[in-house]
Amino acid sequence: MKKFLLDYGIKVRLPIILFVIIVSFAVTYYVSYAERNGIGYQPEQPIAFSHKMHAGDMNIDCQYCHIGVEKSRVASVPAVNVCMGCHAISRADKPEIQKLTQYYNENKPLPWKRVHRVPDFAYFNHSVHVNKGLACEDCHGEVQNMDTLRGNPFKSIGQVSSFTMGSCLDCHRNAHEKFPNLPNLNRGPENCNACHR
């Protein structure tokens, strides 16, 4: 009798339990991939700025505002005076623009919520990627279509790709397959000190 129970335990119960554990782990792992890597993160911003309107509808170049992207490691978020270059006149009557004007007049910086971030010990360089011909969309997704995705105008921009080391190396190792339109692209560096220093 005892022997039967033991047999039953090992031959039936244990595999079922293991199966359930493995499957639930795999499913959780798969389902939580986006959650873990911050994909879909869309924080509420202080001003309802629409990338769709500026970069999409009006077709303003990304670099009109993100001026550092070709020259520097960081793309840089535009200073308020860049916004005011147009909005001193344009749409000055809208409430969001008035909010912006108020920041400008009070000489206060705008506290934008950060959407994309690589850890402190990784030194990502915008300039080298953009100057090699990579488009902003390749990592940041179709920003020109990002607008009030969930009906909240303050949540206008979000993260679409993973920014883990695995994602970096995925492109660096398979540069040619990933970017067939850039024939002169070299394989990205894989040595540690390309990013860590």
Next chain:
Amino acid sequence: MDKGKLNISNMIIENGPEAKREDSEDLVEQALNKTYWRSFKELYNDPDFKDAVKYEFTKESEEKPDLSKLSGISRRRFLALMSASAALAAAGCSNYKDKGLVIAYNQKPEEVVLGLPNYYASACTGCGSACGILVKTREGRPIKIDGNPDHPVSKGKICTKGQASIMNLYNPERLREPMFNKLQTSWDEANKNIVNELKSASSSGKEIAIITHSVLSPSLKKLLDEFKVTYPTAKIYSYEVFNDTPKQNAWFKSYGKRTIPALQLDKAKVILALESDFLGNELNQIENTRLYSQTRDVMSKNEFSRLYAVEGAVTLTGTNADYRIRLRTDAIEEFVICILNELVNRKKVSAFAADSRVTSVLASYNLNDFAAKYYLDLKSLNQLIEDLTKHQGEGIILAGDKLPESTHIAANLLNEVLGNTKLYSSESENVELMPLSTNDELSALDDNMQKGGVGVVIHFDTNPVFHFSPDYNYAEALKKVHTVVTLTEEISESAELSGYVLPINDPLESWGDFKTRTGFYSLQQPIIAPLYNTRQKEAILLNWKDLEKPYNEKIYNDYIRENWEKNLYPVFGSLAPFNKFWLTILHDGVALVNEKSESAGTFSTGAFAESSRMKAGSDFIVLLQNNNSVGDGRFASNGWLQELPNPITKTVWDNYAALSPQAASEIGVNSNDLVEITLGSKKQTLPVFVQPGLADKVIEISLGYGRTAAGAVGTGVGVNANVLISKAPAITERFYNNAQITKVSGTYEIASTQEHYPIDSDPLLKDIQYKRGIIREGTYEEYKTNPKFLKEKEGRLNLQPINKPPVYESKDYTGYKWGMAIDLNKCTGCGACITACNVENNIPIVGKDQVIVNREMMWIRLDRYYSGTPDAPKTSYQPMLCQHCDYAPCENVCPVVATTHSNDGLNAMAYNRCVGTRYCSNNCPYKVRRFNYFDFRDHFRDSIQYAEPLDLLANPEVTVRSRGIMEKCTFCIQRIMKERQDAIQENRKVIGSNVKTACQEACPAYAIVFGDVNDKESEIAKYREHELAYSVLEEIKVLPNVTYIAKLRNVLEESK
């Protein structure tokens, strides 16, 4: 894998050490005939040193922490607190995905691009040289100081103090608010009261004394003059602890003027330094080093110069000399006159041989007798005389700033006799805007203070309470002064005794103009707005001069501009309108002007004939020295400088009485024992440091230590030797004879890095471990007759390259590959590279207790080896840093692959992967890896390095390492990546010579070359191919990428 490891060890034994062991005796004798030693412990095989060699980590560094010093909190309680705080933190966080804010500028300055540095030219005010500097800023905050390449004197280089002075700007202990009687007050209140005091002192005929350091600024001089008009009883006193006064006085007596011309050291074939540390701690060392190193260039066809040093102390100059003659400092004058006698009376060199006033003085001196009396080697003296005679007009005799006037006059005469005045620059001479106060003037001030005749004393960024001789009894005298005002950046001994303590701007927040030489002005501009409620010291005076004018940040700027527009701009004859002209010179940091320096007058023989003679005694001599770290004490609160090893003794965080081995054994003391030094009525107790090469009966003590009020870092470091200074010295203020020295009970541990990280390990190699060719040297003669002599010696050592060891991954390095060359002929061992590296790479200060247990973190170690006898050692310097070996032994022992090799030949370190096993350091043959035993920023002095605003100092391109991480030199990977970024942006190839490492940029001797070794046209490739190139520990065949150029000594006989 195991098989592979076995193979490599076999291979090394077959080709390397085994082969050497067989005929080690032979090789010792023939090939590398020298024993190098770094300390007495090593020379005499002390067990401590053997341990240091045998064990990578010393017993102390492995010690368990002292439990009594730990927190008494129990484990249960700790866990309870932890879980409570974790629960609180979890409850407090609304969104775990939150990534914080991106705070953009409201109005971004046009010139700022986030992530890219901006550079501003300014001037350093750390000493009387006023070197031009170029300050690197990131997003508006200064992060690094280098020399200004456009500046005619500094030419892009700056000394250790200038490099590290950036830390003073961010010193968390800077004074932030004006204080009156130690209570905070407002500027308006303080100014109003002080002006009232000034007015009442002025009207009641009481003196107003302004005590400043040397005045180098034309605008400040004008301001002081105007101040004296407003307050007629005001007097200006200026002093420097380290000054050139005896030299200037001698120049005045010899030539009728006080301004000494600049020297064309680069044209010198023979240099004779008399107790002169012109490469080390005397004014103008940056230019001197640059010019001197040009005469030691193996890449040019020019002949090497020959440097003779005659000295009692052991200085950087002396240790770099080809011939170093050890002589009591008070016998140097006699030595010079003996040489003069030899040249003028015997050899009849120059017209002075007919001048009876000179010859009669000389006749009573005889070099042979002199040499016999002081046991000098007559051969090298004759060599000196022959060289001086042969190179008339191409030599220079330099007398040190501690020597008295009479010696300087004799040295001037010697230069005249030899026609060496040709090397005095006709274009540039030193300018003295305002002579320093004489001791008589300072005594008069002191007496007046004691009598109550002084109403107001203003310490104009000076610290006389600490600096002045105890003879003045200055602290007592201050009590009799009604109002004492100290303008200072940080707390000081003088500020402690002052009613008003007014915080002033850092030099990086200040405006200024400086005139130190003819031919140019240096400009100083603020790099950052004042961090606190401070004002520029000149602006404060300006405000007191005319209180009606409201203060604003720009008043002194306006004042300088006005002065320039009215008085200086017309001199330039510039075609540009003034505004444009002003902005141009501010941008350049220097304004060149066409000025003729007055020609030197004729030498007055009377000055020589009439001057009194320094008499050589037989008692102990005390020399009070400058140093390359804290200076006269003003850098005491700078931890980087306190921890910078002394170039010769390698001591940190202390001063001491240096004694020769002979003198130490006579008194019966050893290093770390305490002695009392008595000079007349003055006494001080110091620890002893036994210094090889010091003249017997010479005691060397460094000034600037022993501050009693210098904040958390500087207070109580070392012993105050200023108390030995006399206000009426028999010789000079920093040179005394008739000193007594007695042993007193007790010991004091001096921290020294000289035995740390020794490169020798295998006990099998015991007999030849010092002869492994770590330092290779030859003579210039040898090199000239056979340029390949060094390689031929190498051949006998069987240093053929081996086949690729199988455990290493194959790399072919087809693209660019980084390498460094260090020319040991140029390197003087000054330590500028170490400081530059500290600033660039965010290297923490660890503190004296940690240095004692071998845990200093500096990535460059400047090894100093002695060879020969303890009495007269020869010294070799060698900067040692990560060698980025092609077959790096550290890489294949790392269990977590945190250290790897890149395709451009770098040995990379991924901090976030390191778990701190320290295997890599254990396996590193060069001992260049540094381990963070603590988060040293947190561990040192109540985590002062984490205090605001010191975090702003960090270079944002380099990770700040935490506890448990191994680190080492990266070849400034951040600068390499910047060049790669620029190359991609400009669509070109990476150009190796565009990358300058921080140490290379700082080296005043241009001894460090860096670049792409695959670019055959580059400088680095040429250095690697040079006949004198070698790498350290070649026989272990790890193929290092740092190449050393063997030092050539310009001596005649083969040095033994």
